[in-house]
Amino acid sequence: xxxxxxxxxxxxxxxxxxxxxxxxxxxxxxxxxxxxxxxxxxxxxxxxxxxxxxxxxxxxxxxxxxxxxxxxxxxxxxxxxxxxxxxxxxxxxxxxxxxxxxxxxxxxxxxxxxxxxxxxxxxxxxxxxxxxxxxxxxxxxxxxxxxxxxxxxxxxxxxxxxxxxxxxxxxxxxxxxxxxxxxxxxxxxxxxxxxxxxxxxxxxxxxxxxxxxxxxxxxxxxxxxxxxxxxxxxxxxxxxxxxxxxxxxxxxxxxxxxxxxxxxxxxxxxxxxxxxxxxxxxxxxxxxxxxxxxxxxxxxxxxxxxxxxxxxxxxxxxxxxxxxxxxxxxxxxxxxxxxxxxxxxxxxxxxxxxxxxxxxxxxxxxxxxxxxxxxxxxxxxxxx
Amino acid sequence: xxxxxxxxxxxxxxxxxxxxxxxxxxxxxxxxxxxxxxxxxxxxxxxxxxxxxxxxxxxxxxxxxxxxxxxxxxxxxxxxxxxxxxxxxxxxxxxxxxxxxxxxxxxxxxxxxxxxxxxxxxxxxxxxxxxxxxxxxxxxxxxxxxxxxxxxxxxxxxxxxxxxxxxxxxxxxxxxxxxxxxxxxxxxxxxxxxxxxxxxxxxxxxxxxxxxxxxxxxxxxxxxxxxxxxxxxxxxxxxxxxxxxxxxxxxxxxxxxxxxxxxxxxxxxxxxxxxxxxxxxxxxxxxxxxxxxxxxxxxxxxxxxxxxxxxxxxxxxxxxxxxxxxxxxxxxxxxxxxxxxxxxxxxxxxxxxxxxxxxxxxxxxxxxxxxxxxxxxxxxxxxx
Numbered sequence: 001x002x003x004x005x006x007x008x009x010x011x012x013x014x015x016x017x018x019x020x021x022x023x024x025x026x027x028x029x030x031x032x033x034x035x036x037x038x039x040x041x042x043x044x045x046x047x048x049x050x051x052x053x054x055x056x057x058x059x060x061x062x063x064x065x066x067x068x069x070x071x072x073x074x075x076x077x078x079x080x081x082x083x084x085x086x087x088x089x090x091x092x093x094x095x096x097x098x099x100x101x102x103x104x105x106x107x108x109x110x111x112x113x114x115x116x117x118x119x120x121x122x123x124x125x126x127x128x129x130x131x132x133x134x135x136x137x138x139x140x141x142x143x144x145x146x147x148x149x150x151x152x153x154x155x156x157x158x159x160x161x162x163x164x165x166x167x168x169x170x171x172x173x174x175x176x177x178x179x180x181x182x183x184x185x186x187x188x189x190x191x192x193x194x195x196x197x198x199x200x201x202x203x204x205x206x207x208x209x210x211x212x213x214x215x216x217x218x219x220x221x222x223x224x225x226x227x228x229x230x231x232x233x234x235x236x237x238x239x240x241x242x243x244x245x246x247x248x249x250x251x252x253x254x255x256x257x258x259x260x261x262x263x264x265x266x267x268x269x270x271x272x273x274x275x276x277x278x279x280x281x282x283x284x285x286x287x288x289x290x291x292x293x294x295x296x297x298x299x300x301x302x303x304x305x306x307x308x309x310x311x312x313x314x315x316x317x318x319x320x321x322x323x324x325x326x327x328x329x330x331x332x333x334x335x336x337x338x339x340x341x342x343x344x345x346x347x348x349x350x351x352x353x354x355x356x357x358x359x360x361x362x363x364x365x366x367x368x369x370x371x372x373x374x375x376x377x378x379x380x381x382x383x384x
Numbered sequence: 385x386x387x388x389x390x391x392x393x394x395x396x397x398x399x400x401x402x403x404x405x406x407x408x409x410x411x412x413x414x415x416x417x418x419x420x421x422x423x424x425x426x427x428x429x430x431x432x433x434x435x436x437x438x439x440x441x442x443x444x445x446x447x448x449x450x451x452x453x454x455x456x457x458x459x460x461x462x463x464x465x466x467x468x469x470x471x472x473x474x475x476x477x478x479x480x481x482x483x484x485x486x487x488x489x490x491x492x493x494x495x496x497x498x499x500x501x502x503x504x505x506x507x508x509x510x511x512x513x514x515x516x517x518x519x520x521x522x523x524x525x526x527x528x529x530x531x532x533x534x535x536x537x538x539x540x541x542x543x544x545x546x547x548x549x550x551x552x553x554x555x556x557x558x559x560x561x562x563x564x565x566x567x568x569x570x571x572x573x574x575x576x577x578x579x580x581x582x583x584x585x586x587x588x589x590x591x592x593x594x595x596x597x598x599x600x601x602x603x604x605x606x607x608x609x610x611x612x613x614x615x616x617x618x619x620x621x622x623x624x625x626x627x628x629x630x631x632x633x634x635x636x637x638x639x640x641x642x643x644x645x646x647x648x649x650x651x652x653x654x655x656x657x658x659x660x661x662x663x664x665x666x667x668x669x670x671x672x673x674x675x676x677x678x679x680x681x682x683x684x685x686x687x688x689x690x691x692x693x694x695x696x697x698x699x700x701x702x703x704x705x706x707x708x709x710x711x712x713x714x715x716x717x718x719x720x721x722x723x724x725x726x727x728x729x730x731x732x733x734x735x736x737x738x739x740x741x742x743x744x745x746x747x748x749x750x751x752x753x754x755x756x757x758x759x760x761x762x763x764x765x766x767x768x
Contacts, residue, residue, distance in 0.1 A: 127549055131766060160548055161542075161548065165511050168576055172502070175572050176560070176574075176578060177572065185560065187559065189560050190556050191578050191579050192551075192552055194578045194579060382512075
């Protein structure tokens with residue numbers, strides 16, 4: 001068996017990820033066939049992330065659709081670790097979650113794991129840093145446009161006290177042995193980090209319905225533990241729909257990283273920064289000279305600008321295939337391809353920024369004053 | 385080296401405890417000589433617990449007295465795990481803490497570790513059980529008569545959310561390796577229990593002064609970790625004054641246990657129950673027959689009624705030595721000795737019950753509305 005050339009854990013993604021291998025290793029299901037068709041039909045205009053296998057794997061998505069069809073309902077849960085500014089890879093998952101909310105009209109829980117990011121020692125963030133990024137990230141998430149009465153943003157450091165009885169019940173079901181096996185904890189892991197999985201599992205138990213979690217595949221270990229303990233606590237096993245990682249600008253391996261700004265486009269990047277980053281750092285599948293490119297064509301499979309258009313920015317199937325053909329044939333040059341991406345990103349960011357500027361008012365609804373948020377803050381968790 | 389015949393951990397005390405050995409094993413200081421004299425002088429009428437070595441060991445008590453003398457001040461911290469009704473061994477430590485508060489006029493923090501007791505699996509308490517016992521135990525503690533403006537009862541499940549930023553800072557400093565070495569955690573330990581030491585350390589960091597902890601010696605492992613990390617967080621190493629365990633009624637080994645009601649006198653026991661328990665279960669150092677007893681005398685060293693009088697109920701030195709002499713000589717019979725204890729306990733419990741009945745009003749001051757409680761609930765723990 002060939003040695004595994006990549007690593008995917010909730011805290012590290014490196015190498016060129018073999019997603020088929022991950023499906024086998026994690027024991028999840030590929031999102032293909034009739035189930036994928038069904039999701040595409042439901043998502044309509046926003047189905048391209050399924051069709052193009054950006055969301056490529058799942059657990060119990062069929063049961064979720066069944067619960068929905070039979071009127072039993074379900075709810076959505078996703079999250080963000082506020083360790084720095086959000087990039088376009090991060091926000092993709094929130095737009096997808098919003099589209100699901102729009103189609104299914106279901107409650108959506110968004111966890112801000114500021115405690116986790118403080119406890120993750122290798123990041124070396126101060127408590128103030130995590131609070132700063134929590135505020136900033138929440139604005140970006142609010143800009144996505146979730147239903148303010150059906151969405152609850154729970155920031156761990158604010159909410160843990162209120163939900164502590166349920167968190168304790170979760171924690172009592174998970175022992176060190178299991179946590180070490182699933183997460184690779186070591187003797188050096190601090191005891192806050194050892195406890196943290198109880199907190200990430202909490203939102204999946206906020207309703208006695210099935211919970212569907214749209215998130216990158218690296219978060220799946222949490223749902224594995226959740227699925228081991230949920231029923232014994234009187235709840236449903238979590239369902240999940242897993243996304244791939246948007247490749248870093250600098251090449252199709254590892255993950256975009258906040259510590260390497262050239263690998264990612266942040267939501268706060270200016271048009272000029274976008275232009276400079278894509279021109280200077282985007283890994284190209286083009287040839288060394290124009291002549292060679294015209295003659296041999298570009299390689300779209302490793303070309304990050306093409307991959308970003310395919311995975312995120314160009315929803316039109318006809319148009320993306322046209323670009324692929326043009327590029328492969330050599331008729332389209334790398335610079336031209338990059339220009340298409342730059343325009344798409346700039347357009348997206350301009351719209352996002354406009355929504356972000358108006359999102360300040362929404363934040364208090366999502367966190368405290370909307371219908372769902374109010375329900376959560378008035379729930380007596382010692383009684384659940 | 386003889387094999388150790390006893391075990392003392394925060395969750396288990398068994399065998400006949402060798403307290404000198406504990407001082408060596410734990411690396412604490414015996415409370416004797418000029419330091420003990422100084423404490424006796426300060427405590428005045430309530431000095432007998434020091435004089436009789438019930439509080440027999442310490443860490444940095446000399447530095448605490450020095451801080452007090454020099455006007456730098458200090459504060460007190462003790463606690464209770466609400467796993468059942470409190471017995472007279474439990475309440476002793478609170479009366480001692482109150483006497484210290486009376487003499488030094490210092491702030492006193494009392495932690496109710498309801499989360500710990502829920503997480504301690506072998507107890508198998510429901511969350512509701514822990515809440516019930518927390519309420520009951522807090523009434524008993526309030527009955528002791530702490531200064532309502534200088535005392536804060538923090539119940540973990542209520543307070544953890546408010547103080548979470550500081551708890552996270554503590555947790556980040558303690559790794560699994562250290563926690564396992566100090567507490568003997570295993571692969572089966574649940575992750576809530578692994579995290580819990582961060583919470584028991586919290587109250588020792590509520591002021592930037594030295595903290596003096598009057599508590600039974602079994603809690604010392606927590607202070608060992610606290611002393612390793614406090615200074616790096618900008619606080620003082622905790623000082624401690626350690627008590628022995630009041631021996632179970634049934635004999636001078638192990639600890640009084642809530643699961644064996646005959647081993648302890650509960651604060652809620654009626655006069656009749658006290659009488660019956662002492663008469664029936666108290667381990668006696670007397671002889672098999674009256675004739676033999678008159679001839680050979682009783683053994684006060686293993687006689688639990690005598691030990692309880694010595695350690696707790698008979699403060700008068702002259703009187704306790706008179707009892708010892710009478711008993712040893714055979715002039716005093718076991719039944720007579722038991723009668724003295726029964727009267728003392730009944731008198732104590734009657735007074736305690738009266739104070740407990742009036743304590744309902746004090747609880748809200750101690751938990752929320754007194755000056756110190758208010759200060760704690762309005763403190764911004766993200767800024768400490």
